[in-house]
Amino acid sequence: MKFASRVKELKPSDIQEMFKVIAKPEVISFASGVPDPDLFPVKEIDEITSKIIRQNGDMALQYNTTEGYVPLRKKIALRMKQNGVESSSENIIITSGAQQGLELSAKLFLNKGDAVICESPTYSGAINAFKSYSPEFIQITTDKNGMKMDELKKVLETRNNIKMIYVITDFQNPTGKSWSVERRKELIELSKSYDIPIIEDSAYEEIYFTDNKKPTLKSLDTGGRVIYLGSFSKTFCPGLRMGWIEVKKSILKNYITLKQSSDMHTNILAQMQIDKYLELYDFDAHIDNIISSYKNKRDKMINAIKKYFPSSCSHTYPEGGMFIWVVMPDKLDGRKVLDEALKENVAFIPGESFYPDRETKNTFRLNFSNAEESKIEKGIEKLAVVLKRVIDNVY
Amino acid sequence: MDINLNERYSHRVQGMKKSVIRELLKLTAKPEIISFAGGLPSPKSFPVDELKIVIDEVMENEPEVALQYSATEGDQVLVEQLIKYGNKAGNDITEENLLVTTSSQQGLDLVSKVFIDPGAKVIVELPSYVGGLGAFNSYQADMIGVPQDADGMSAEILREKLEELDKHGEKPKFIYIVPDFQNPAGMTMTEERREEILEIAYEYKVLIVEDSPYRELRFEGEDVPTIYSMDDKGYVILLGTFSKIFAPGFRIGWIYANPEIRNKLVVAKQSTDLCSPAFSQRIIGRFMEKGYLEKNIEKIIEMYGKKKDLIIKYFNKYMPQEASWTEPEGGLFLLVSIPEHLDTSELFEIAIENNVAFVIGEAFHHDGSGKHTMRINFSYATEEQLHKGIKRLGKSLKEFIQANKKE
Ligand SMILES: Cc1ncc(COP(=O)(O)O)c(C=O)c1O
Ligand SMILES: Cc1ncc(COP(=O)(O)O)c(C=O)c1O
Numbered sequence: 001m002k003f004a005s006r007v008k009e010l011k012p013s014d015i016q017e018m019f020k021v022i023a024k025p026e027v028i029s030f031a032s033g034v035p036d037p038d039l040f041p042v043k044e045i046d047e048i049t050s051k052i053i054r055q056n057g058d059m060a061l062q063y064n065t066t067e068g069y070v071p072l073r074k075k076i077a078l079r080m081k082q083n084g085v086e087s088s089s090e091n092i093i094i095t096s097g098a099q100q101g102l103e104l105s106a107k108l109f110l111n112k113g114d115a116v117i118c119e120s121p122t123y124s125g126a127i128n129a130f131k132s133y134s135p136e137f138i139q140i141t142t143d144k145n146g147m148k149m150d151e152l153k154k155v156l157e158t159r160n161n162i163k164m165i166y167v168i169t170d171f172q173n174p175t176g177k178s179w180s181v182e183r184r185k186e187l188i189e190l191s192k193s194y195d196i197p198i199i200e201d202s203a204y205e206e207i208y209f210t211d212n213k214k215p216t217l218k219s220l221d222t223g224g225r226v227i228y229l230g231s232f233s234k235t236f237c238p239g240l241r242m243g244w245i246e247v248k249k250s251i252l253k254n255y256i257t258l259k260q261s262s263d264m265h266t267n268i269l270a271q272m273q274i275d276k277y278l279e280l281y282d283f284d285a286h287i288d289n290i291i292s293s294y295k296n297k298r299d300k301m302i303n304a305i306k307k308y309f310p311s312s313c314s315h316t317y318p319e320g321g322m323f324i325w326v327v328m329p330d331k332l333d334g335r336k337v338l339d340e341a342l343k344e345n346v347a348f349i350p351g352e353s354f355y356p357d358r359e360t361k362n363t364f365r366l367n368f369s370n371a372e373e374s375k376i377e378k379g380i381e382k383l384a385v386v387l388k389r390v391i392d393n394v395y
Numbered sequence: 396m397d398i399n400l401n402e403r404y405s406h407r408v409q410g411m412k413k414s415v416i417r418e419l420l421k422l423t424a425k426p427e428i429i430s431f432a433g434g435l436p437s438p439k440s441f442p443v444d445e446l447k448i449v450i451d452e453v454m455e456n457e458p459e460v461a462l463q464y465s466a467t468e469g470d471q472v473l474v475e476q477l478i479k480y481g482n483k484a485g486n487d488i489t490e491e492n493l494l495v496t497t498s499s500q501q502g503l504d505l506v507s508k509v510f511i512d513p514g515a516k517v518i519v520e521l522p523s524y525v526g527g528l529g530a531f532n533s534y535q536a537d538m539i540g541v542p543q544d545a546d547g548m549s550a551e552i553l554r555e556k557l558e559e560l561d562k563h564g565e566k567p568k569f570i571y572i573v574p575d576f577q578n579p580a581g582m583t584m585t586e587e588r589r590e591e592i593l594e595i596a597y598e599y600k601v602l603i604v605e606d607s608p609y610r611e612l613r614f615e616g617e618d619v620p621t622i623y624s625m626d627d628k629g630y631v632i633l634l635g636t637f638s639k640i641f642a643p644g645f646r647i648g649w650i651y652a653n654p655e656i657r658n659k660l661v662v663a664k665q666s667t668d669l670c671s672p673a674f675s676q677r678i679i680g681r682f683m684e685k686g687y688l689e690k691n692i693e694k695i696i697e698m699y700g701k702k703k704d705l706i707i708k709y710f711n712k713y714m715p716q717e718a719s720w721t722e723p724e725g726g727l728f729l730l731v732s733i734p735e736h737l738d739t740s741e742l743f744e745i746a747i748e749n750n751v752a753f754v755i756g757e758a759f760h761h762d763g764s765g766k767h768t769m770r771i772n773f774s775y776a777t778e779e780q781l782h783k784g785i786k787r788l789g790k791s792l793k794e795f796i797q798a799n800k801k802e
Contacts, residue, residue, distance in 0.1 A: 001600075002510075002566075003659060004510050006508070007509055034463060035463075046451070050447065050450070053447055058438035062436070099667070107407065125665075132663065132666055133405070233464075238463060238464045239463050239673035241497075241672040254408055257411050262504045263498055263501045263646060267646045269675070
């Protein structure tokens, strides 16, 4: 039996593997990247679902079109318009999560050996989706304002096999960083000069803790170069697996063809559930709720880190999203530190899997959205003890 | 200037065609048309009342699981139910063999992703399921067709093709078969033929992908075991789905495979959509637990069996003698053949004028053959529509044959 050559590249996600270890109730886990289930709009979904099944069951249970439920696509387009994007339902295809948006984008653009530019580090699920199509990864360093433009420019100037630039401009997974407006504009300019499409992954865009949301790349783009991936996983719930792609029509039709052979269409009941929710309830108020809960948890975690962590470890200060990123002294390996941490019943995700080459080891990701608020300080304190111990041992 | 992408797309996309069926279905959307073109289950087959009960219970008792990400392998409750279900049907499976999918279409995509490099050979039936051909094509497979006879895929021709490839040192990645009430032909592969094909697969060391969405829907005749259940060497990958026995809108299916293959499929799925919707999975799991699925299948069998009898009756009554058709013992489809020199895409235009629609057979042949055939779906139309529609189809066909005689 011979698998396709891409299979060599495919490794089980560390994160999924980790879940098996940390399922024990005594573990304080900052590992998972999932939203807080206490914030799911359960009552509303229950009501909506009964209504849909009663009034429109024939449609909700039947096959539907690949591009998705028109009323929902219209509502999404309207929300995007409110965020400054010239959008209409015809620019939108519903996907089975933003993850499928990543998969289809890779399938659409990447031949073996083509290059994809990404931030360093970047979302492990994107790395895996792209790896299925055997590209070369070019990682660009980020600072507190986003990707470093001089480095990017040098790459764009010298390489001719670049097919796309993948970025998460808001509250990135894993670092929690958000790009400055200036950088966003610079990226758009560069993509124009070199005529390269950008995949903008906006999974966390709406979970912002400051007063103002920054403009999306999509809203700054005038040449149709930005392919925008949206998700309801973090603002509504992941269990419906709902996302979308907003892109110019001529590209959209290729996504439709690809999606058709991938899963035909996305769960139509779920599409109708979200559509009804957007119709009947105040989605923004719901998101505000999520924001205030996560912001609170972020504050708790940051305060504890400041209080307990050794000064040789640095960390990000996210203005949204679900993650904080920690950089340890060079010689430390996140995986080994995790082994020690698990002995103390505290968990996180080692940073290695967020680099396509897995070369950087001295980092890890902390999640605050799904942590129990009352245990955050305790968990960070325990973790700090472990960190101090391993640092003392190595240095 | 706007972006120009045409040369930027991957090779696989440049080779992909728009689905013929999709294009045709657009023409059949007019309300006055009676369409036998789609492959839709009857909405009457949806278990709405039971579903309401289950959804209420799940939302009451376990919403935090149903609305969260699930494990890639599948939701625990559904996995347990599927193992029971599989074993009851004679397939010896454990958790190690099972993966929940976002429907069988995803099953086809994942199998392709895991096995097909550009140019890899895949054996398909003539005719074959169009979505299977689409999935293989999207990974740039090189397809080789093997025709069917009355017992299913021809074992003789399969052997010839494999022998020929073997001479060039080539081995296809797998043999793709829809053995039960096939889409589009409605035919079922006999038990002897299954054994033969499996033996050939062993001999040439080629995997089999057994895609069986209609298997549960047998109206008459004897049950035939799955090829998966006959295989004790781990050669067969089976794809199943809830689309035809529960509701396609949920997009949930499953794969059985040997653990090594299954683990690769899990990883491929992880990067494809992380997991299937936990909400749909948990609901189907609880639905099965209550024994509702079996009842629903009984109901559908009765409903479609009746429709099949009716459509055959109307064929006998209205179709000209030049036409012949398969008589399926289950499923949703049958295949009509007209004289070989005629092309059903021309008939299609006359049929649309007469307000009736079908799918041209060419769509199901990777090599563009089968032009004198057409697929008829009998699950979706009401009994009255079956009557009127077949009458219109018979009239269209008579007109078409007449017109071609004069030339
Ligand atoms: C950056 C990023 N993109 C995409 C996804 C996938 O999200 P979805 O649930 O919409 O598939 C995630 C999920 O964690 C993510 O962090
Ligand atoms: C043979 C065959 N395989 C797979 C499918 C896909 O079914 P689903 O993706 O709804 O499970 C179909 C649907 O018509 C089919 O006929």
